[in-house]
Amino acid sequence: MEKFAVDIKKLVQTKREDDSRKNYFFIGMTHFQPKYSPSSLLLKSSKASFELQITNERLKRPSLSLTKTEIGYFVVDPANLSDSVLTGRKTFVNPPEYLKGRLFSPDIHYTVYQAHTGDLTVRPTCKPGFSEEDYTASVSPNIAEGQKLLKVKFNGCVGNKGVRYETNNLDFKVRTDGTVYAAHPVHTPSKQTMFVVTAWDHQTLERWETMVRLLVGDKSQHSGHKQKGKKNASADLIQQQSDTLLPWRQHQNSNGLRRQKRDWVIPPINVPENSRGPFPQQLVRIRSDKDSEIHIRYSITGVGADQPPMEVFSIDPVSGRMYVTRPMDREERASYHLRAHAVDMNGNKVENPIDLYIYVIDMNDNRPEFINQVYNGSVDEGSKPGTYVMTVTANDADDSTTANGMVRYRIVTQTPQSPSQNMFTINSETGDIVTVAAGLDREKVQQYIVIVQATDMEGNLNYGLSNTATAIITVTDVNDNPPxxxxxxxxxxxxxxxxxxxxxxxxxxxxxxxxxxxxxxxxxxxxxxxxxxxxxxxxxxxxxxxxxxxxxxxxxxxxxxxxxxxxxxxxxxxxxxxxxxxxxxxxxxxxxDVNEAPYFPTNQKLIRLEEGVPTGTVLTTFSAVDPDRFMQQAVRYSKLSDPANWLNINATNGQITTAAVLDRESAYIKNNVYEATFLAADNGIPPASGTGTLQIYLIDINDNVPELLPKEAQICEKPNLNVINITAADADIDPNVGPFVFELPSVPSAVRKNWTITRLNGDYAQLSLRIMYLEAGVYDVPITVTDSGNPPLYKTSIIKVKVCPCDENGDCTTIGAVAAAGLGTGAIIAILICIIILLTMVLLFVVWMKRREKERHTKQLLIDPEDDVRDNILKYDEEGGGEEDQDYDLSQLQQPETMDHVLNKAAGVRRVDERPVGAEPQYPIRPVIPHPGDIGDFINEGLRAADNDPTAPPYDSLLVFDYEGSGSTAGSVSSLNSSSSGDQDYDYLNDWGPRFKKLADMYGGGEED
Structure with missing residues (x-):
């Protein structure tokens, strides 16, 4: 009897190629497969210690005795054994649902019963299927036809007869023994090729599937390939009995040792999430078998090592032991892909890098979460059981492929519980809520509130985590109650x-x-x-x-x-x-009954008659009907509308007579129809009335003479140039209108002598000169026009014809036009005389203006050059006097010989006391003693100009001033006289400046002496 001690916190996996006696022992999520069949196996954990006494010598009923344990999960997989008996004195409980058929060999279905104090019997039952959910093999990029890749194992429980294999990839086929091979030469450029192998029973038509993954490498060696030889068996044994991985192996050939790179695919390393440590926690040891020859340093790279998140995993560079440094969270990251490297002390590569896949094993650490806390749904009243209502959905962050993330639903409560406490049910997997009972009646219960619970661990309430949501189900109305x-x-x-x-x-x-x-x-x-x-x-x-x-x-x-x-x-x-x-x-x-208004049975009534019927003629009787048959009432008639006042109506019987002669040509006639409206009123209480319209269609008679058109025309003196087109207008209508007859009367005889009429058609004719020449003027030409009525009517009308001389185009010339307008020679002469008189008056006015302007230029003042030293020139027509401080240089008086440029000035009057606006010409200096004749002429001319100019300043004339008030020494200017000089002292005039020097000389008398 041998004993093996295993720490169940570690995942120990070994490979056995040729041992058909396989015994699996499971605790929690840890499994162990010994190479030999031990008689005793000791499994330890921090809470329990299990020692199993095992007898396995191909007996039908081996005995497994439990010597020491505590309450926990315990499952036995007696591979190749038909029955197993577990004896012990402890109480066991059923394992959780997620352990059943998931972490064990897929070809065994486990029926586990709840143990009691006493014996526990585990009876395995067979379940057909593949031994693995997926198979992996390494292949070269180029695969030859018929090359074996790997072998899949299928357990049919009663044998594999009748089982057929097929793939979904035409490049590969499967033999009856499960060998997968290439159907033809295949080139795989990608790093990985995946396809599905299906086994199906042609009798029961059941189907099973597994996944095959081909990893492209330098050499192909599938994971199920069996290695022969003692060396390899020894290496397997060493690797199975320790936690050391030897990814780099050697084998012996005729030439000695030779390296074989990545001889097999390293299985994934599983790490449970939420581990409590202590950390760092060893996962596995990686070593190369060359470490006995040289010193090797190990390292890892990838996400979780030297890439974010950093330093999740570490490796001892000397021993190759790989550690996890902190708790893992599968919901944060479910897997890691690392590469292990082996180099010598100089950093030279000793081995090719190998891939390490680390999977975080999910733990049930997340509750299901409903997408909504409140769901609203509806269902028709009276719905049959099984009617869909709504779907509630909860998501679990845990692994959905394990029981940790498998959510199951159930209804906790229903409010109200009428008419039954279970009116609805829910699909535990999909969350679909359906009716389960009949009797939904909106008139009794309009709304149900259902509390739905979602539990993971496939709904196990003992181990799963739960959450709830509210489903509000409204019972919708259907028309099940007739009004x-x-x-x-x-x-x-x-x-x-x-x-x-x-x-x-x-x-x-x-x-x-x-x-x-x-x-x-x-x-x-x-x-x-x-x-x-x-x-x-x-x-x-x-x-x-x-x-x-x-x-x-x-x-x-x-x-x-x-x-x-x-x-x-x-x-x-x-x-x-x-x-x-x-x-x-x-x-x-x-x-x-109510009093109804009388009505005219025929409304609008139409009658036809000829125009011109005499006054008093009876036209028709326009009577109304009173619908009140059960009331004795009288109806009276009156006019409501008679635009031309042509009609009368009898008030009692509604008889219509004419009040005037009806004229079709009147403006009140529209389209030969005259329209009048009459009122019929009863004597009911209250009285009611109705209206009726009478339409009179007037038939035309020939009562209008034709009128000649046009009334005026124009024609040339010579008849060969143009003619006058004439026509006629008649107010009557056909047949009392055209064709018209146009004639020239015989009296006076000159009409037919000078003119002629040529008929064009029934409506038009041409008037032209009969003689070769007719003097220009206006002529009244009488023309008689006769219509075609019965009897015919005619009228003689006058057309005014203007005869005028014409140019070569037949148009009247200007003179001719004037003459034709009726202006004789005398009128033309009178017009010309008026024009000449008007022009003469304008010419005289211009001459007078020129003369007046010349006189204004010749006016000059007789001023002594010695005395003319004024600084200012004052305009005395301004009562305020001249402006002060005007530095005005009065030019010297010129002799008459030098004033020609002034006298020859353009029209206008120039005052001799004003300084010229333009530039002053330079004149020769006058002699000190002027010529007496020249001065006399100049003075006389200036006097004449001053006498004739009412606006001249008072230099050479006596001005009469108004009374200036009591402030004056003299009462008025008129008081100045020369009768007495004793009281008159004019010396103060000398103080007034040069402008008053002349006045001072005149009254001072100094120079006269």
């Missing part, structure tokens, strides 16, 4: 001739949902109204039926109506629901 009248009979009253009047209101009762198609009432009249006088409209608020008159009723025709009405809904009744007898009712409507 019913509240009473069987209704009545109403309506006056005759009234429309849009509500006669009666029909009330109904409906238990369905208000204001829905199942509740909204629709009323129909079944009988009693063949003429369609009534309709029933639905009040959208109260759902009442309003019987409304849409076509006026007549008391004289029907005094009452008996209606039969039916009510239904907008939506049809639900299946199986019949219409109630209370959905039909009777309505009695009474018609009341």
């Amino acid at each position: 019913e009248f509240t009473t069987s009979t209704y009545s109403g009253e309506v006056p005759e001739n009234r429309v849009e009047v509500v006669v009666a209101n029909l009330t109904v009762m409906d238990r369905d949902q208000p204001h829905s198609p199942n509740w909204n009432a629709v009323y129909r009249i079944i009988s009693g109204d063949p003429s369609g006088h009534f309709t029933i409209r639905t009040d959208p608020i109260t759902n009442e039926g309003m019987v409304t008159v849409v076509k006026a009723v007549d008391y004289e025709m029907n005094r009452a109506f008996m209606l039969t009405v039916m009510v239904s809904n907008q939506a049809p009744l639900a299946s199986g629901i019949q219409m109630s007898f209370q959905s039909t009712a009777g309505v009695t409507i009474s018609v009341t």
Whole structure:
């Protein structure tokens, strides 16, 4: 008997090629497969210690005795044994659902019973299927035809007869023994090729599938390939009995040792999440068998080592022991892909890098989470069991391929529990809520509140984590209640001739949902109204039926109506629901008599007669009818509209007579029709009246003479140039109009002598000169026009013809046009004389203006050059005087010989006391003593200019000033006289400056002495 001690926190996996006696022992998630069949196996954990006494010598009933244990999970896999008996004195419980058939050999189905104090029997039952869920093999890029790749194992329980294999890849086939081979030469450029192998039983038609993964490498060696030789067997044994991986192996050939790279695929390393340590925690040891020859340093690279997240895994560079440094979280990252490297002390590569796959084993550390906390659904009332309502969904962050992430649903509570406490059920896997019982009635229960629980671990309430959500299920209304009248009979009253009047209101009762198609009432009249006088409209608020008159009723025709009405809904009744007898009712409507207006049976009445009938002629009788047969009333007539006042109507019998002669050509006639409106009124209470229209079609008679057109025309003196087109207009209509006859009267005789008429057609003729030349002027030409009426009418009209000389184009010339307008030679001469007189007056005015301007230029003041030293020039027509401080240099007086440029100035008057605006010319210096003759002439000329100029300043004339007030020494200017000089002292004038020097000399008398 041998004993093996195994720490169950580690995953120990060894490979056995040729041992057909396989015994698997499982605790939790750890399994162990010994090379030999031990008689005793000791399994240890931090909480329990298990020692199994095993006897395995191909006995049918081996005995497994438990010597020491505690409550926990314990499963035995007696491979190749038909039965096993486990004896012990401890109590065991069923393993969780996720352990069943998942972590064990897939060809064995385990039936585990709850143990009790005493013996526990485990009886395996066979389940057909592949031994592995997937197979992996390494192959070269180029695969030869018929090359074996790997072998899949299928257990049919009763043998594999009748089992056939096939693949979904035409490049590969499977033999009956499970060998997978290449159907033809295959080139695989990708790093990995995957396909599915299917086993199917042609008798039962059952199918099973497994996945085959081909990894492309330098050499192909599938994982199931059996190695022969003692060396390899010894290496397997060493690797199986330790936690050391030898990914780099050697084998002996005729030439000695030779390296074989990656002889087999390294199995994944499984690490449970949420481990409590202690950390770092060893996972596996990696070593090369060359470490006995040289010193080797190991390292790992990849995500989790030297790439973020950093330093999750580490490796001892000397021993090759690989560690995890902290707890793992599968929901954060489920797997890691690392590469292991082996180099010598100089950093030279000793081995090719190998791939390490680390999978984080999921633990149940996440609760299911509903997508919504409240779900809203609906179901029709009266639905059958199994009717779908809604779907609730919860997600679990744990691995969905394990029980940790497998969510199951159940209904916890239902409120209200009417009519049954289990009205709904839920599909535990999909979350679909369906009805499970009949009896849903919205009129009793309108809404259900269902609490749904989602539990992982496939719904195991003992080990799974749970969460809840609320499902609100609304029972929707169906039309399962027909509307019913509240009473069987209704009545109403309506006056005759009234429309849009509500006669009666029909009330109904409906238990369905208000204001829905199942509740909204629709009323129909079944009988009693063949003429369609009534309709029933639905009040959208109260759902009442309003019987409304849409076509006026007549008391004289029907005094009452008996209606039969039916009510239904907008939506049809639900299946199986019949219409109630209370959905039909009777309505009695009474018609009341009112005074109706008289009416004209023929409205509009049309009569035809010739125009011009004499006054007092009876045209027709336009009478009205009173519809009130049961009332004794009189009808009287009157005119309502008679635009031309041509008609009279008899007030008692409606006889129409003419009040004037009817004229078809009147402006009141439209399209030969005259229209008048009459009123017929009864003497009822209140009185009523009606109107009627009489249309008179007037037939035309020949009562209008034709009128000549045009009234005026123009023609050339010579007849060969043009003619005048004439026509006629007649107010009558056909046949009392054209064709017209145009004639020249015989008197006066000059008409036919000078003119002639040529007929063109029935409506037009041409007037032209008969003689070769006619003097220009305006001529009145009489023309007689006769129509074609019976009897015919004619009229002689005058056309004014203007005869004028014409140019070569036949157009009147200007002179000719004037002459033709009626202007004689005398008129033309008078016009010319007027024009000449007007031009003469304009010329005289211009000459006068030129002379006046010349006189203004010749006016000069006689001023002594010695005295003319004024600094300012004052304009005395400005009462305020001149501007002060004007530095004005008065030019010296020139001799008459030098003033020619002034006298020759353009029209206009220039004042001699004003300085010229333009540049002053330079004049020769005058002699000190001027020539007496020149000065005298100059003074005389200046005096004449000053005398004739009313605006001249007071240099050489006496000015009369108004009274300036009491402030003056002299009362007025007129008081100045020369009778006495004793009281007159004018010396102060010398102080007034040069401008008053002349005045001071005149009155001072100094120079006169």
